[in-house]
Amino acid sequence: MNDRLRSDSAAALADMASRGTLKVPPILDAPQGPSSRLGDGREVLVACSNDYLGLAADPRVVAASARGLQEFGAGTASVRFICGTFTPHLELERDLASLVGTEASLTFVSCWDANAAAITTLADENTVVLSDALNHASIIDAVRLSRAGKKVVYPHVDLAALDEALSGMGEWARRIVVTDGVFSMEGDVAPLPDLVELCRRHDAVLIVDDSHGVGVMGADGRGTPSAQGVLGEIDVLTGTLGKALGGAAGGYVAGPSEVVELLTQVARPSLFSNALPVPTACGAREAVRILRTERERVTRLHSLAAALRDGLRDAGLDPLPGATAIVPIIVGETARAGRMSRELREEHGVLVTGFGYPVVPEGTARLRIQANAAMTDDNVAALVKAIAAVAS
């Protein structure tokens, strides 16, 4: 045992504790949903989950996963190209591609892996990658991991800066612009029609991670491209199955069939890591089916998110504006966000996460409230009341 390792780790933890940044996750002892139960038996209202459509514990999703488990077993015990490809993978990939408006898709055990696969495969020494400053950590790390010859971070959704940067990059064999569709900490969206135009003008490839957009954005829930009228016009989309699409786990890359086939052949997270468990693929496929046939869930989610924003404003709070299901309120210091989140849990039975540095820039710590289509109007009223109480 390396004693120094232990004491260094203890010191890092003590430092976090003294700064009030130590995370203490709630332990759920009941299914995910707007209402759940903590390990100590207390009922809680969950407003920090990415289960936007309320499908994580939907009996049909659970039954589809259980059928997958019975028919195909617990795991793939293999990577895709050895013997880890099962018919439900292909069925899910066809349905995902159809949902997000691309020719093909390939699944992974997470969107973290999907981003790593897409970016490291498509960016080589002759590529320049331009990444939005507020992109998700999985994109940031994928860009770091890639062998791209040049890596540029452009200011958040700053089209003029991006245009200028691209103007000087004509000598690169490939230019890639990568952005979140919905930004997870701000709840704002990338201006996709402008980005499509810009990328076409500069002969650049546009990659959009729509993890918080798929199932949420657009009247049809087909994601941020659909909401902004550019469905089918994004070169490469990535997304997660761990949020609106059943909430279990998994991710995908969707795009032209040749790009997806290239990833199937060479992307390292696919070649060297097990395939998505088949029960998870079956559950996600059922979630996609429900999304496509029960559009009222998406409508309900949109009206709940709007009611939440309105309610918070009426209570004198200042949520960031937007049309997504992510409703942040900036509270300043990290310790304050932690304190408010703790009080919400302990005194009001409400789960809302506080995010602070280094997840968001210093001084912009926030409460991130997330809407769920299965919430009732009373849930929204209770949520607003509790947040107003801890903010005063």
Ligand SMILES: Cc1ncc(COP(=O)(O)O)c(C=O)c1O
């Ligand atoms: C924008 C974005 N991309 C990727 C991921 C990673 O998704 P997964 O949990 O499937 O790895 C997340 C999850 O938080 C996310 O918000």
